[in-house]
Amino acid sequence: MKKDTPGMRLSLLGIVVVALFASLFARLWYLQVMVTDEFQVVAQANRVRVVPVGAPRGRILDVTGKVLVDNAISVQVTIDRTVLAKLEEDQRARVLTALAEALSRASKAKTVADIETDLANERYSPYVPVPVARDVPEDLKIWLDERAAELPGVSAVRVAVRQYPYGSLASHVLGYTGQINDTEFESMANSEKPYTLNDEIGKSGLELQYEAYLRGTPGTREIEVDAQNEPIRDIGGEAPIPGDDVVLNLNIDVQAQAEQALKTGLAFAQGRSCAGCKGAVVAQVGSTVVLDARTGGVVAMASYPTYNPADFIDGVSDSEFAYLDDPANFAPQNNYAIQGQYAPGSTLKPFTAAAGLSAGILTPETTINDTGSFDVPGCSGDSCTFRNDNGKAYGTVNLSRSLTVSSDVFYYGLGARFWREQDVLGGPEMFRSLLERWGFYKDTGIDLPYEQSGRIPSPQWLTKFCEEVDCLEDTWRTGDNVNMAVGQGSVLLTPLQIANSYAAIGNGGIVWTPHVVKQILDGVTGEVIETIEPKELSRVDLLPEWRAAIVDGLLGVTTSEGGTASGAFSGFDSAAYPVAAKTGTAQVGTKKAPTAVFGSFAPAGNPQYAMSVLLQEAGYGGTTAAPIARRLYDVLSGAIPLVPAPPGGKLDDLATLAPEPGDVRD
Amino acid sequence: MVAPTNFSSRNQVAPGAAGRLSRNPSAPWRHIDLLLLGCVLAVCVLGCLMVFSSTRGSDPAAFDTAFVAKQVLFIGIGIVLMAVVASVDYRRYREWAPVAYGVVSLLLLLVVSGLGSESKGTQAWFQLGPFQLQPSEPAKIVVIVMLASLLEQFKHELNxxxxxxxxxxPGLPMALIMLQPDLGTALVFVAITMGMLLIGGVQTRHIAALTLLGIAGVAVVLNSGMLQEYQKCRFTSFLETESRVCAERDASYNQDQAEVAIGSGGWLGAGLGQGTQTRLGIVPEQHTDFIFTAVGEELGFAGSGTLLALLGVMAWRIWRSAQLARDPLGTLICVGVLSMFVFQVFENVGMTMGIMPVTGIPLPFMSYGGSSTLTAFIAMGLVMNVHMRRFN
Incomplete structure (x- = not known):
């Protein structure tokens, strides 16, 4: 230590000091200049909590602009958990007890335990008050407002809820909304209009189908919070944007008539004896569809039984939901017009005829001698003979007459030929593919969820079907074609497909994609932002003379002596408003009453409407389904003035369907 | 060992002349270190601004001025104390030091014996009406003067x-402070002692031995039951991001949020009163130990860099006073203050930036607090005292 002097040591100390300050500067430079961006993000996240603000859903309007689904103001009781958390234990208990008592007095009975369950619900953001009771009376709001000081954190707030001015009318079409579930939340993760776990979402019908339009764009509230996450103040956010309005092709006045007629018609069928039916008449389920034959627009679509979408506003209990979904109650939630699949019976005959005409095995002039039964060629035994219903012989019939009187024998022959002459007619699948042109065995593409596609059977289908299910008979035979020709066997159509295909006959072969919605309106300005143009599903090559022969036969059904719906249409001014129609009575199994079916369009020359009626296990189409259609054509033709749909959608229990159709066996 | 030339006397003037504001060009008051004084006052002004910014609350209509008002009062008293301390020749403190040492040791004993007030797990204060007296703060000054006078007497012949x-x-007050327990302040005594021993002429091998002893001591303290769990966690959490024992939010929360505050400041900061980490109380203890984060967030690199520069200039001036002092006593006093000051700055600013463990050490002239502010002023008074008497 030669140079170990106090001066040296002082210098050493100075160097240490400089080194320490240098390292502070270096660290400061690193934090504030080099990586400052990262810290700014963290600081921002420390400070701001973004809370979503719900936007009102769009409305649903009918074709005339009547509001079918609206937003109403309802009073909700909420608890702010941030306030409640600050209370002493006994004070908190007092608040909850007082609230539970008040709710019970307002007949919204809830225990303290129920409220605690609501408060524990993690679906709600901590900054969003939790609803503990919905749709409470205004009296309770006043009572709670007066006691705001005694019940900290408890508020009665007005919120927008779905409102249905026409009650249960068109409920299957409109659908309902409910709180989003976990599956829906995940599938909506990338939605342009983000969801929170306590948002409502369309669950069925148009509410589901048009969710993307109806849903409003949620706004945000940006809240500045302190270190304890206590809100300090609002520092901005974005205002919510109301959802778009949806305008339908549906006319609520016609819809009311359709639902009234369907309900009355089912009641009428229930009260009728059914001679020759294989089982008792049930007639609890039915549907009717009215389409615009020129565009595919859905003018009315009724399904019975119905439900009230308002029941879903508060969320339904599991037992309520089970009731609405239970087959024992005929599952009122189901829209049988698009979800029900039925053997169409004789209503398929015009399409069998069109297949025969296209294949060249039939002309409008072809006649046969209907002896009342048909023996499958080259087959012997009892099951080789197919008979007209009740074995009636219609004598010499051509195409038109076969439709008017509903001769089965005429079509049995056509079906048999498609199979026996398959080598020259285009193969074993040809009959199926000629029928499918009418929009069968595929979705029509209607803008409603859960549509079923029906079925047109064929040898290929049978092979595939029997691979999945044990079949009694896995070989396609002539008899299968014979059955298929009259809409029996394994043929299934939805009521919508029946109406849609009749519209296609009426308009000369254009099969439309049916559409419930006509336009989308901007939720704020009311401007049309989208118009749904008619869209062709397929086009059938239907020569005018073929169409004429078929329409002639269908007109006879409602007008001529022996027409299967002539009883139901007696007194109807067919000259002014000719209705082309076909009845059907489809056998279902061996112990059930048949399905009553009706397919039609009118006015026959240049049809405006196409309509199907279908009643499950209800008897003969001419006696039970036709009167419903008759009633609707009275209204559509103007013979009976179209009255406005009743507010609340209240249907008349005592309505009758005049006139008595008489006893028709088809 | 040869005495350095700057310890020799020049311009011999009768000591009594200092009292009168005479025209004597060598009167001590004419040699005041104005740069040091300017830096002290500048840092005090900045400190008041930041104390206000971090304690005013979030209600613009009724800002809380209680803290800043008290701090201004402390600074006022501090300036007076500084002047008083500077005006009496520091050589006379030699005789007073043992008395002061006795008083401070007694106070420290009383504080841990149950008369003191407890806060956040340490028992370090006397509650005197609205004010709190923390005897460990003046103890630092007393120990500096005591050590200086002892080391001067031993004249580099330290066996x-x-x-x-x-x-x-320093051992007695340190032991009492460790009983509070206040590890941070105890470490300030270690820094003071090490710095003064270095300049006081302790042999290199003794310094090396003491350093090893000190490291061993820290290890023993950390592993003994003397510290609360949270104190150990605060002390070690800066070393690792995730410690199993220190998993609770408290361990690294302060330091993480302090870094966020400083880091988010960027070049120019959010502006006075605009820092959200500051305004929303996200950084705890921000007006006291974590005041540097408020500067960092609201004034950015420009502000906090300037503050560091001011503190650096102050360190340089204290070091320069040590160098210029006319006798070893003056040098040793300045070195003691320098060690205390630099350690506190480095530890305090370092902990807010995550390079030092979290301990409860205030930033001189910036942090809110009476005892620490007055102590800092007294320390500066001593340095000025030495500086202005460098010629007589």
Whole structure:
């Protein structure tokens, strides 16, 4: 230590000091200049909590602009958990007890335990008050407002809820909304209009189908919070944007008539004896569809039984939901017009005829001698003979007459030929593919969820079907074609497909994609932002003379002596408003009453409407389904003035369907 | 050992002349270190601004001015104390030091014996009406003067017995402070002692031995039951991001949020009163130990860099006073203050930036607090005292 002097040591100390300050500067430079961006993000996240603000859903309007689904103001009781958390234990208990008592007095009975369950619900953001009771009376709001000081954190707030001015009318079409579930939340993760776990979402019908339009764009509230996450103040956010309005092709006045007629018609069928039916008449389920034959627009679509979408506003209990979904109650939630699949019976005959005409095995002039039964060629035994219903012989019939009187024998022959002459007619699948042109065995593409596609059977289908299910008979035979020709066997159509295909006959072969919605309106300005143009599903090559022969036969059904719906249409001014129609009575199994079916369009020359009626296990189409259609054509033709749909959608229990159709066996 | 030339006397003037504001060009008050004084006052002004910014609350209509008002009062008293301390020749403190040492040791004993007030797990204060007296703060000054006078007496002839005697001076108050327990303040005494021993002429091998002893001591303290769990966690959490024992939010929360505050400041900061980490109380203890984060967030690199520069200039001036002092006593006093000051700055600013463990050490002239502010002023008074008497 030669140079170990106090001066040296002082210098050493100075160097240490400089080194320490240098390292502070270096660290400061690193934090504030080099990586400052990262810290700014963290600081921002420390400070701001973004809370979503719900936007009102769009409305649903009918074709005339009547509001079918609206937003109403309802009073909700909420608890702010941030306030409640600050209370002493006994004070908190007092608040909850007082609230539970008040709710019970307002007949919204809830225990303290129920409220605690609501408060524990993690679906709600901590900054969003939790609803503990919905749709409470205004009296309770006043009572709670007066006691705001005694019940900290408890508020009665007005919120927008779905409102249905026409009650249960068109409920299957409109659908309902409910709180989003976990599956829906995940599938909506990338939605342009983000969801929170306590948002409502369309669950069925148009509410589901048009969710993307109806849903409003949620706004945000940006809240500045302190270190304890206590809100300090609002520092901005974005205002919510109301959802778009949806305008339908549906006319609520016609819809009311359709639902009234369907309900009355089912009641009428229930009260009728059914001679020759294989089982008792049930007639609890039915549907009717009215389409615009020129565009595919859905003018009315009724399904019975119905439900009230308002029941879903508060969320339904599991037992309520089970009731609405239970087959024992005929599952009122189901829209049988698009979800029900039925053997169409004789209503398929015009399409069998069109297949025969296209294949060249039939002309409008072809006649046969209907002896009342048909023996499958080259087959012997009892099951080789197919008979007209009740074995009636219609004598010499051509195409038109076969439709008017509903001769089965005429079509049995056509079906048999498609199979026996398959080598020259285009193969074993040809009959199926000629029928499918009418929009069968595929979705029509209607803008409603859960549509079923029906079925047109064929040898290929049978092979595939029997691979999945044990079949009694896995070989396609002539008899299968014979059955298929009259809409029996394994043929299934939805009521919508029946109406849609009749519209296609009426308009000369254009099969439309049916559409419930006509336009989308901007939720704020009311401007049309989208118009749904008619869209062709397929086009059938239907020569005018073929169409004429078929329409002639269908007109006879409602007008001529022996027409299967002539009883139901007696007194109807067919000259002014000719209705082309076909009845059907489809056998279902061996112990059930048949399905009553009706397919039609009118006015026959240049049809405006196409309509199907279908009643499950209800008897003969001419006696039970036709009167419903008759009633609707009275209204559509103007013979009976179209009255406005009743507010609340209240249907008349005592309505009758005049006139008595008489006893028709088809 | 040869005495350095700057310890020799020049311009001999009768000591009594200092009292009168005479025209004597060599009067001590004419040699005041104005740069040091300017820096102290500048840092005090910045400190008041930041104390206000971090304690005013979030209600613009009724800002809380209680803290800043008290701090202004402390600074006022501090300036007076500084002047008083500077005006009496520091050589006279030699005689007073043992008395002051006795008083401070007694106070420290009383504080841990139950008369003191407890806050956040340490028992370090006397509650005197609205004010709190923290005896460990003035103890630092007393120990500096005591050590200086002892080391001066031993004149670089420090054998082991004398070294033990010297070490006993900071040893007693340190032991009492460790009982509070206040690890941070105890470490300030370590820094003071090490710095003064270095300049006081302790042999290099003794310094090396003491350093090893100190490291061993820290290890023993950390592993003994003397510290609360949270104190150990605060002390070690800066070393690792995730410790199993220190999993609770408290361990690294302060430091993480402090870094966020400083880091988010960027070049120019959010602006005075605009820092959200500051305004929303996200950084705890921000007006006291974590005041540097408020500067960092609201004034950015420009502000906090300037503050560091001011503190650096102050360190340089104290070091320069040590160099210029006319006798070893003056040098040793300045070195003691320098060690205390630099350690506190480095530890305090370092902990807010995540390079030092979290301990409860205030930033001189910036942090809110009476005892620490007055102590800092007294320390500066001593340095000025030495500086302005460098010629007589």
């Amino acid at each position: 082991v017995q004398r070294l033990v005697m010297v070490l006993a001076v």
